[in-house]
């Protein structure tokens with residue numbers, strides 16, 4: 001579907017090395033107008049470095065980034081006008097209120113008071129407009145940073161870990177604002193995140209990064225159907241059993257069982273036919289299950305299968 005849409009950001013063979021550290025190591029990426037894209041990966045994957053090169057804050061050692069056919073070297077002012085960004089840690093002036101802070105940034109763009117009140121409403125900070133920034137919660141600070149990024153109605157929004165460190169409710173509030181933007185405007189967004197739930201919920205395109213490279217990219221369904229097969233049974237027992245006693249059929253993809261910790265994971269092609277056989281073994285051996293979870297495969301399973309690590313390790 002996106003093939004017909006304009007490519008708004010093109011990253012070609014981009015590298016950024018810091019001495020021997022290959023922070024970004026040969027990335028190609030095309031982003032279409034109106035697309036929400038997640039750069040998902042663990043600490044040190046290169047997400048911030050990549051997004052900062054798209055933001056013009058860092059320059060690549062190699063390769064090319066073009067945004068609507070323009071580049072940071074020759075079209076800085078035009079790019080500043082169409083991009084809104086929120087860095088990993090936004091520093092505010094503590095003893096300015098929310099309203100004063102937004103007015104300050106609105107002044108840089110020559111925007112009206114009407115615009116500031118529209119943004120206060122959009123990021124749900126109307127009730128906090130007289131509160132000093134220093135007294136805001138983490139979630140409210142992030143929403144203020146998002147409000148500043150949205151002041152000039154950017155076509156492209158670049159967010160570096162907009163919900164890291166927030167509790168689930170505060171995270172959800174940020175997601176609601178971003179979904180509202182997606183439904184009401186044609187904003188293109190790139191966000192970096194460690195959270196697979198955030199990438200899956202918000203973004204149609206998920207780019208999985210590791211060690212400066214893209215491991216895989218696509219929609220959630222594409223990634224899962226292409227790279228991870230089966231369904232998982234995660235279990236824990238009250239007493240030990242030999243791994244050899246667990247049922248093996250042609251439908252089993254993988255069995256992991258830790259005899260010391262009495263827990264394991266079985267990946268199977270057909271959960272409905274396998275589960276009764278597994279429960280029979282539990283019963284025949286007079287064992288009790290202390291936990292049992294049957295689940296679909298996730299992006300974390302994909303990441304483990306490709307790197308041997310969890311996304312959040």
Ligand SMILES: Nc1ncnc2c1ncn2[C@@H]1O[C@H](COP(=O)(O)OP(=O)(O)OP(=O)(O)O)[C@@H](O)[C@H]1O
Nearest residue numbers: 018021022023041042043044045046047048049050
């Ligand atoms: N200015 C710098 N000097 C030296 N090394 C750097 C610099 N900036 C980043 N790096 C290194 O480059 C690698 C990628 O860092 P980057 O911050 O882009 O990763 P990230 O995926 O955003 O991680 P996080 O999720 O922790 O923010 C890391 O190994 C980091 O230590």
